[in-house]
Amino acid sequence: MKKLVWNALALSVALGSGAAQAWTLEEAAAPYKGTEIKAIFLDRPGYAAAIKLLPEFEKKTGIKVNYEIIPYENTREQEVLRFSSAEPLDVVLTDVVWIGEFAGNGWLEPITTFTKDAKLADPDLKLDGFFPILLESFGSWDNQTYGLPFDNYSGLLFYNKCMLKDAGFDKPPATWDELLKVYAPKLTDKSKDRYAYALQSRRGETQSADSFMRFLWPFGGSLLDANFKSNLNSKASQEGLQFRQDLMKFMPPGIVDYDHNEAVNALAQGKVAMITEWSAFYSTLADPAKSKITDCLAVATEPKGPAGLKPALGGFSLGVNANSGDKQKAAAWLFIQWVTSEAMAKPYLEAGGVSGRMSVYKDPDVQKKYPFVQPMVTSWEGGVPDYRPRFPQWPEISEVVGENGTSIMLGKSSVEAGAKAIGSKMEDILKKAGYYDGKVKLLK
Incomplete structure (x- = not known):
C-alpha cells in the first residue's frame, strides 16, 4: 500500500514539474521583449487578417511587428533588394515560385535552426498538421524546410447562382467545355454589359500564373516536359491555350488589364457570372460592404478539363531572413510559428484569412459557415499539379510568359507562334543556367 502511495506521489510530482516547465510563448519571447522585426505584407484578405491578430501577439511577447504593404507585383523585387542591403526584412514572404531562388541563394534560414532549439520550438508546432501539398510546395526546397504555409490558395469557381438560375441553370458547370459551349452564351449580354466569365490576366505574374498556366494542366498540357524542354x-498545351482564346468572347472588354481586384469586383458588382479565383477572396465577396451578390454567392471547384480536375495552386510561406540578427531571427520565428499555428487557425480564418492547417476544416461549424472550405479541401487533397515550376529561374521565365501570353490574348501573335516564342526563350534561359549539361540538379 505504501508503495502504491509513493508511486502515485512520485507521478504527481513528475507531472507537476512537467506542467511547471511547459513551453509558453510568453516565456520563450521574454529574452526578445522590445525587439522590433520587419515584414512585408500584401493588400489581400489574408494579410489584413494577420494584422487584426497582431495586437494579441505583441501583447503576449513584447515583440513589435512592423509591416509594410506592397503590391504583389513589386514584392519579389523589393525582398531581393533587401536581402543584400541595410534595409531590414526579417519575416520573408515567399511565393510558391520564389522558394527555389530564395532558398537556393541562401537567403532563407532553415527552420531546423529553431525547431532544434527547445527554448524557441513550440512542442505543438505539428508540421504534419499542415496540408502536405502546402508544406512541400510553399515552404520546402531540396529536402529542407524554410518556411511555414501562410495565406494559401486553391483556385475555385466563384459564381452568382442568381444569374445562373435566371439563365436556366441550377448548378455550376462541371467542365470547362460545358462552361464555354453551354453556359457562356446564355450568360453573356454585351448590350447590358453582362458577361459569363472574367479571367484575371494583367501582364506580369497574374498573366503568367493566373491566366496562361491555368489552361495548360486541365487540358493535359504543361509548360515543360520531363527533360525541362518546352511542352x-x-x-x-495548344488546345488549352486556344480554349482561353475562345473563352475571351464571353469576357469583359479590356480583360488583359484585369488583376485580381478587378476580376473579384466584376463578380461582386454583378458584371460577370463566374470567375476562377483564389480561395482567399471569399471574404471579400461575402462582405456586404464590398459585394452586391452576398445572397447569390456560391463556390465550387474549378471546372474539370479533358485531363480531369487540375485547379490552380497558389500561396505563400513565411520564413526568416538568414541575414537578420540573432534576436530578430528568433523574434521572427516566434511570430511565424504563432500566426501559422493550429491554435490560431480558427481565429485567422474568422478574421478573413485561409489557414494551411488541416484540423480547422474538419470542424462542422467551419464547413457550414464557409462554403469555400469543401471545394478547397477537395482540391488540395486531390493533389494539384506543379503547374508553376519552383526553380530559381521562374521569375525570368515569368517575364517571358507574361509578355507573350498577353500578346496572344490581344491577337498580336497566334497561339502557336506565341507558344513557340515562349518555348525558345525559356530554353535559352535554362540552357544558360546549366539545365541541359548536367551542371544543375533538376529540382522543381
Whole structure:
C-alpha cells in the first residue's frame, strides 16, 4: 500500500514539474521583449487578417511587428533588394515560385535552426498538421524546410447562382467545355454589359500564373516536359491555350488589364457570372460592404478539363531572413510559428484569412459557415499539379510568359507562334543556367 502511495506521489510530482516547465510563448519571447522585426505584407484578405491578430501577439511577447504593404507585383523585387542591403526584412514572404531562388541563394534560414532549439520550438508546432501539398510546395526546397504555409490558395469557381438560375441553370458547370459551349452564351449580354466569365490576366505574374498556366494542366498540357524542354507546342498545351482564346468572347472588354481586384469586383458588382479565383477572396465577396451578390454567392471547384480536375495552386510561406540578427531571427520565428499555428487557425480564418492547417476544416461549424472550405479541401487533397515550376529561374521565365501570353490574348501573335516564342526563350534561359549539361540538379 505504501508503495502504491509513493508511486502515485512520485507521478504527481513528475507531472507537476512537467506542467511547471511547459513551453509558453510568453516565456520563450521574454529574452526578445522590445525587439522590433520587419515584414512585408500584401493588400489581400489574408494579410489584413494577420494584422487584426497582431495586437494579441505583441501583447503576449513584447515583440513589435512592423509591416509594410506592397503590391504583389513589386514584392519579389523589393525582398531581393533587401536581402543584400541595410534595409531590414526579417519575416520573408515567399511565393510558391520564389522558394527555389530564395532558398537556393541562401537567403532563407532553415527552420531546423529553431525547431532544434527547445527554448524557441513550440512542442505543438505539428508540421504534419499542415496540408502536405502546402508544406512541400510553399515552404520546402531540396529536402529542407524554410518556411511555414501562410495565406494559401486553391483556385475555385466563384459564381452568382442568381444569374445562373435566371439563365436556366441550377448548378455550376462541371467542365470547362460545358462552361464555354453551354453556359457562356446564355450568360453573356454585351448590350447590358453582362458577361459569363472574367479571367484575371494583367501582364506580369497574374498573366503568367493566373491566366496562361491555368489552361495548360486541365487540358493535359504543361509548360515543360520531363527533360525541362518546352511542352507548349504539344497538342494538349495548344488546345488549352486556344480554349482561353475562345473563352475571351464571353469576357469583359479590356480583360488583359484585369488583376485580381478587378476580376473579384466584376463578380461582386454583378458584371460577370463566374470567375476562377483564389480561395482567399471569399471574404471579400461575402462582405456586404464590398459585394452586391452576398445572397447569390456560391463556390465550387474549378471546372474539370479533358485531363480531369487540375485547379490552380497558389500561396505563400513565411520564413526568416538568414541575414537578420540573432534576436530578430528568433523574434521572427516566434511570430511565424504563432500566426501559422493550429491554435490560431480558427481565429485567422474568422478574421478573413485561409489557414494551411488541416484540423480547422474538419470542424462542422467551419464547413457550414464557409462554403469555400469543401471545394478547397477537395482540391488540395486531390493533389494539384506543379503547374508553376519552383526553380530559381521562374521569375525570368515569368517575364517571358507574361509578355507573350498577353500578346496572344490581344491577337498580336497566334497561339502557336506565341507558344513557340515562349518555348525558345525559356530554353535559352535554362540552357544558360546549366539545365541541359548536367551542371544543375533538376529540382522543381
